Amino acid sequence: MNKLIQITKSPKIRIISLLAIFAVWSMFGGIAQKKLYVIGYAVTATVFTQWMIWGRTKLSMFQSAVITGLIIGLLIAPSGNLLFIWTAAVAGITAKRIFRFRGKRHIFNPAAFGLIISEIIFSNHINWWGNSSSIIIIIIGGCILFSLNRLSTAFAYIIVRTVGAVLMGSSFNTALMLPNLFFAFIMLIEPKTSPSKRIEQWLFGGTCGLLSTIFYRFFASFECGLLALLAVNAMRPLFFNFIQFISIKKTGGIHEI
Amino acid sequence: MKKQHGNLYRATGTIGLITLLALTLWSQYKQKSNEHDHSDALQHGNTIASAPLKDTEKFIPSGALNSGIRIIDYDAYQYRFVPEPLVVYAGESVELRLKSNDTKHGVMIPEINFSAEMPLGKRKIATFKAPLKAGEYPIFCSIFCGSDHGDMRGKLIVLPSPEQKGEIQHEQAHSNN
Numbered sequence: 001m002n003k004l005i006q007i008t009k010s011p012k013i014r015i016i017s018l019l020a021i022f023a024v025w026s027m028f029g030g031i032a033q034k035k036l037y038v039i040g041y042a043v044t045a046t047v048f049t050q051w052m053i054w055g056r057t058k059l060s061m062f063q064s065a066v067i068t069g070l071i072i073g074l075l076i077a078p079s080g081n082l083l084f085i086w087t088a089a090v091a092g093i094t095a096k097r098i099f100r101f102r103g104k105r106h107i108f109n110p111a112a113f114g115l116i117i118s119e120i121i122f123s124n125h126i127n128w129w130g131n132s133s134s135i136i137i138i139i140i141g142g143c144i145l146f147s148l149n150r151l152s153t154a155f156a157y158i159i160v161r162t163v164g165a166v167l168m169g170s171s172f173n174t175a176l177m178l179p180n181l182f183f184a185f186i187m188l189i190e191p192k193t194s195p196s197k198r199i200e201q202w203l204f205g206g207t208c209g210l211l212s213t214i215f216y217r218f219f220a221s222f223e224c225g226l227l228a229l230l231a232v233n234a235m236r237p238l239f240f241n242f243i244q245f246i247s248i249k250k251t252g253g254i255h256e257i
Numbered sequence: 258m259k260k261q262h263g264n265l266y267r268a269t270g271t272i273g274l275i276t277l278l279a280l281t282l283w284s285q286y287k288q289k290s291n292e293h294d295h296s297d298a299l300q301h302g303n304t305i306a307s308a309p310l311k312d313t314e315k316f317i318p319s320g321a322l323n324s325g326i327r328i329i330d331y332d333a334y335q336y337r338f339v340p341e342p343l344v345v346y347a348g349e350s351v352e353l354r355l356k357s358n359d360t361k362h363g364v365m366i367p368e369i370n371f372s373a374e375m376p377l378g379k380r381k382i383a384t385f386k387a388p389l390k391a392g393e394y395p396i397f398c399s400i401f402c403g404s405d406h407g408d409m410r411g412k413l414i415v416l417p418s419p420e421q422k423g424e425i426q427h428e429q430a431h432s433n434n
Contacts, residue, residue: 045277051270055263082281090274127360127402170358177359178335216378 011191012063014144019070019130019186021140026074026132034078035129041082043069045089053097064110064192068092071111071187074130084125088114101237108233109193112226119223126223131182141185150189152198156205157184157212164213175209183225193233208232313391316344316414326350326384333362333375335402338411343396345387347418354380363399366413372399391417 023039046069050061072088092114096106115126131137145151161175161184174180188194188208195204211228219227319340320329327346331353332339345351355364355375365372366385373383388394396411 041277045274048270048273048277051266052274053267053270055266055270081285083285086278086281127400129402129406132405174358179359 039073042073152201160209342412
């Protein structure tokens with residue numbers, strides 16, 4: 001029993017459970033076999049890539065690969081191109097190895113990176129079928145984010161995206177549509193590529209919302225949210241250095257803005 | 258021992274990935290696609306036949322007329338079309354300015370052989386000629402857009418044209434006499 005409680009406390013297990021709930025809930029929409037197949041394929045591809053690159057790893061890394069696979073499987077159309085899924089899985093996991101900040105943490109959200117690479121090569125097969133319930137995302141996803149102290153990121157994104165959408169002439173509830181909710185509550189908050197401090201979370205989420213709105217204005221046929229996330233991931237090392245610089249100045253007794 | 262385990266995982270991963278790729282390429286090349294045809298409304302269990310129109314008075318034509326062409330901004334969301342219903346007169350030329358707002362959608366009206374993609378975030382123009390027969394014609398989404406894609410539908414209401422209305426009224430007046 002204690003072991004079960006310990007397992008459920010793990011953030012990655014909670015995310016995996018949430019994604020599994022989405023998958024099960026979405027099966028009721030029809031073509032369940034195909035959806036299951038796509039999810040299984042994506043998870044298999046990410047796990048194999050993980051093993052190929054790292055060999056045997058810690059359980060947490062294995063869980064990360066499963067999460068990446070689940071996200072990819074839930075986003076790509078069930079009747080879509082399997083090669084798209086394979087490429088997204090391999091590119092996403094490989095990016096974790098190649099693009100690292102100071103040799104430690106990977107820079108890019110692996111699912112977003114893989115999906116964008118596949119989209120560039122094969123054109124868009126992403127249709128966000130897995131996000132079928134706003135209630136599940138907001139309630140369960142919100143509770144998980146609260147426990148991970150990552151709610152600020154999601155809120156910042158939704159607020160800025162809503163303001164941006166209204167200014168661009170779209171409906172005010174654009175940010176509350178299912179794909180955006182899934183993006184804000186699941187993809188944006190990946191712990192290794194998103195900040196943990198509150199002020200940084202607001203900056204991160206807000207910048208992603210702003211870039212997403214701008215990209216949507218000019219490249220609407222592309223997955224703007226994912227592109228914005230990758231751009232903010234790439235900028236984050238710069239943010240980190242800037243904030244470190246500010247902290248050093250502060251401790252030195254000089255207050256800079 | 259640990260190194261051996263690591264190598265075993267690496268080998269499994271590499272072979273597994275290559276096998277997966279090979280199977281994918283083989284299935285794409287060899288097998289005929291038995292995929293669900295998202296552009297086939299019948300596969301969603303929907304009827305595609307038109308229905309006769311009741312209460313024509315309550316419908317107001319959508320969009321605006323410009324040089325004899327009815328221009329309508331037609332939007333798609335998960336899982337509905339706006340405006341709903343789409344109302345036109347029989348026989349008139351219709352220009353739809355199509356746009357998807359959340360994920361990519363398509364629109365099809367099987368009975369008049371009309372089908373078009375609705376691009377995300379920008380408008381695309383597609384034209385058709387409204388049928389001569391007044392009635393209700395079902396509209397479906399032709400691109401898989403999510404779990405409720407099969408239930409995403411709209412209606413094209415074709416009102417009798419003013420000429421047809423005049424003929425109908427003339428016939429009615431004649432039969433009353």
